[in-house]
Amino acid sequence: MRFLLKSCRVCICVNNTARGPRSAPCLRKSFGKAFARHGALWTTAADGKVKIRLGPSCAQPPLTVHQMFKETVDKYGALNALASKKDGTWEKITFSEYYQMSWQAAKSFLHLGLQRFHSVGILGFNSSEWFISAVGAIFAGGITTGIYSTNSPEACYYVADNSRANIIMVENQKQLDKIMQIWDKLPHLKAVVQYKGSVTEKHPNLYTWEEFMDLGGNIPDSKLEDIIISQKPNECCVLIYTSGTTGEPKGVMLSHDNITWTAAHASRAGNMMPAEIQQETIVSYLPLSHIAAQIYDLWTGIKWGEQVYFADPDALKGSLITTLKEAQPSAHMGVPRVWEKIMEKIKEGTARSGFFKKKILSWAMSVSLERNLNNPRRGDMKSFLPTMADYLVLCKIRNALGFGCCEKHFSGAAPISPETLEFFLGLNITLYEAYGMSETTGPHCMSGPLVHSLKSVGKPVPGCKVKLANEDEDGNGEFCFWGRTVFMGYLNMEDKTKEVFDEEGWLHSGDLGTLDSEGFLYMTGRIKELIITAGGENVPPVPIEDAVKKELPVISNAMLIGDKRKFLTMLLTLKSILDPETSEPTDCLTPEAVQFCLDVGSKATKVSEIVEQRDRAIYQAIQDGINRVNAQATSNAQRIQKWTVLAKDFSISGGELGPTMKLRRPAVLEKYKEEIALFYEA
Template sequence: MREFSVPVLVDVPPSANCTDVVFQRAVDEPATVVIRRKDGTAADSPWNPITAAGFRADVAAVAKGLIAAGVESGDRVGLMSRTRYEWTVTDYAIWAAGAVGVPIYETSSPDQVKWILSDSGAKAVVVELKGHEETVREALPEFPLVWRIDDGGLDELKTLGSGVTDDVLAERRASRGGHDLATIIYTSGTTGMPKGCRITHDNLLFTARNVSRGPLEAMFDVDDRAALLFLPLAHSFARIIEVVLIETGTVLAHTPNMKNVAPDLQGFKPTFLLGVPRVFEKVYNAAEQKAVADGKGKIFHAAVRAAIDWSRAESAGGAGFGVRARHAVFDKLVYGKLRAATGGALNTAVSGGSALGERLGHFFRGVGIEVLEGWGLTETSAPSTVNIPGANKIGTVGKPFPGVSIRIGDDGEVLVKGRHVFDGYWNNERATKEAIDPEGWFHTGDVGEIDGDGYLRITGRKKEILVTAGGKNVAPAPLEDAIRAHRLISQVMVVGDDRPFIAALITLDPEAMEQWKQANGKAEVSTADPALLAEVQGAVDVANRMVSKAEQIKKFVILENDLTEETGHLTPSLKVKRALVMRDYAKQVDELYG
């Protein structure tokens, strides 16, 4: 199949903007709890309720402060913070003031901050921590308006805006409609300076309402629905989920530190969450490492096989008695404990950002937590396709959500059309024309295929296809995903462009390595350790069985240090910056072919 479309389910009026639901719900359901905010950092700290009226009051007060400070309708306001309640308040306050939000990753360097604030023409910025303010001051010493959350910045804004009337705020809110700019999201990108994506209120609302009333309606149509956000809200994926949660009235909670996710899951007890594949890999690897350390590795691995077998059988029409019996036994021995570790109420998760892999998808479904994989880009307001509860085709990224069309180009590139497609790149019309063709199709750069039921499968990136010296085209992603599934491995980058064969750069997970060293009685381990090399070779062998001989990895090297966001080798969504890795590890690559 070359093209597949799904009709629009929910229309959005031209006058609508993202703040409408915040102010209307405060009138219709003022006492309804919409957010829970953790009081303290201890694992057992209470999650205090914030009502629709309380949230609206916070948003309105901060918005009035921005207006009083001189922020005009259409002005850009930066927001640099971890994922926390104040992020969501500030995000909606910027919109309520008629302004345009410009999110900045809290890990951004001074050069990146300077580029984003300068290119967007931001008039003000709200930051979270002292370090964030110092970064802004280093980037732009004369920047005029900076408020810091942990230094009472939002309270300062509320006081500043105390003289602004409700009528003035209502007029400012009404000044922005669906076609007006809501946010400029700078793509993290794997090369060059990020490009600013112009996202309108209509882009966000059209996406949120059609997703939440269409394919994912079952996730939001229950009374006790709740979601824990821990991914950076500066990323388009987490940002659209924030909008979906506010639109649907789903109880929302925030976790600013990834280290707090495990205890916060147990304390908050979400019914669903979202993550990138690396998060689910970490959950699996942690469970495996604990089982091995406790001497229960064989039981755990048998439980994994039973979960995957059961899920595959369910996809093929239903599990037989033997598979069901094994699954039931391990549900009591293993799966129930895994569900309890997530709070006991979690049954659904959404994964995006990169490929999850069939093995993990089947494992989690077998455990009782269905991971729905979706796909999209910042330029498509995050999602374009998503799997559906009850019709989850693992290994695909689902069908288009209502109002979206997808097409496979002659060269295999995935093209997208719909009201969720961005308005273009900020200050870069040349790049806009290159990305959106005269027929309105956005060229995603991803390569894929559509099956007979309309499900999309992503097979690689158009620019990341490797061509060996022998002329063989190789998609690195499937090989990388398979190797990264091993508990000891953190990151993988397959190389081989214009080279005689395919090879790989591999890094190790520091936490997993500590347990492996203890289990093997080793105080220190070098990357040339024979036992370690054998472990990694086993992971490579598993990946090689998936592809033809010409596509197999012939050699690999274990790098001394991990590839991380802090080292500059990963984007905030944990994608490898291939060009930078090739630059910084050119010597190791050359040695592979020496």
């Protein structure tokens, strides 16, 4: 691990003539010539091939997914791989059984007529069937394509049609109903398999999981072997669809080498252990259609022989902690909103505690935070108090969360607030950030126990490079990526593909930030999110939004408005209890929000009481908090002039949040355009 980290090289572009694709018309003129020279680095055809970005550091011979899995079976075949809970009991299968079931699924896909470089769509929550379908599809020469379980029938149609899905795997009747509405419009679709529960109504070419797994018996092993042998590491095997908040979703094409190389090297940069040293245990619960969960749960799990426990489908409604307690993971990944929800739950529990317990927890967390921020040497005399605080108080909280054995805690898919980072440091939990995009097969940069700097998104994974384009006088520029994580291109979208690659073949991220002298990256915003006021002031919204939420614990979501406007405004939502069945925000405030109301002199317990009556105490407290944030603004243009509290918190079903609970700014702007217009009326 140490020699891998030492081999990392970072390329910092300090040439201000370097141009990003969004601001360089001269670059577009040169694309024809440039991509004639570098065209092998990308393709938009499902059956296309690309030049693998080989380099001297962290060299690994290119591998296919099958080659990686076969190596795993040879090393870890007898170890438990997947654990699923059925009737209250954890049922486990070994890596050898996992491989054989994937082989069997591959033959069944061939029986159903899966064509080379056509896709197998998978629509449902994480499960062993999801994993086996994904691996089996690739073995059979197809392309694994996750479809978000929250997708509407229309969104499912777009992905299935665009990826030329031959077979769609659905979890249950609810997901099957979506596909039944669009089946007749999908010319490539040959069969549908429901992998959980019984099929309530028989249809031609509709199968249960058990029926599906028996279909391939007539396919000789030699036929599948020939397909596997013909596969090349530089061919597409996975499609990841973007959220589509700024247009049609884009199919991110990932090669075998993208998957196998990233699974090996990004995970080791995060200090994940191979099973011969220590078998890691993780819990799978985030959407596998998103690259962060897929690379972390599925492909890294295979590469290093990890044991994967599958959470219940209602994990994010509250059952996740139960699974964590039973699985006792050694590593855990969450998106920022998940960590925030855990933080809020702890705060709610603390608010209900007695005076003495509150004081003890406050003391323990402050001691732990100070120690972790100062990072004292081992053996320092001052470590006595943090050790005692951890033993008496903090370890009990971690055990209650299911993190008693957890050594590594990761956060990815979106920036996390400093408040959340520091809260968990107070629990003696360091959140290691991973940074990348679907187009970099997930993490291009990683933090870990051996590579960490607070508020940094990490260093480039050994073998990967980062440079800055259009760097300003403060050292801020657009992050650009190079390495074997970089994707093949967008399926059937040549123009969109050309937009993200520059003339040298570097991938432009759209993210803004800085690089320090040690190679750590610090994000300051996104080009698309950057607010440029009517006066020409560039305003990154996230730091201001985080500051508001820190000042006002009653606020759940804050979104800054002001692009091409004369001044900044903000939409606010209040923290409310989620419906346990639907995860929809209810009208009832959380205990933390109720306590905030009491502290400022309000007896409100519901969102509607505050919003409809414009509760004077709450509105004044919010204005006071906004004033404190404004006092820290670097210029008058960065001050929040107006704000409003919305009647309901943001949610996935409401369209304001994406599947990983990331804020969908364009959707919010459209949905609340009338409220926004009121800000700017003369």
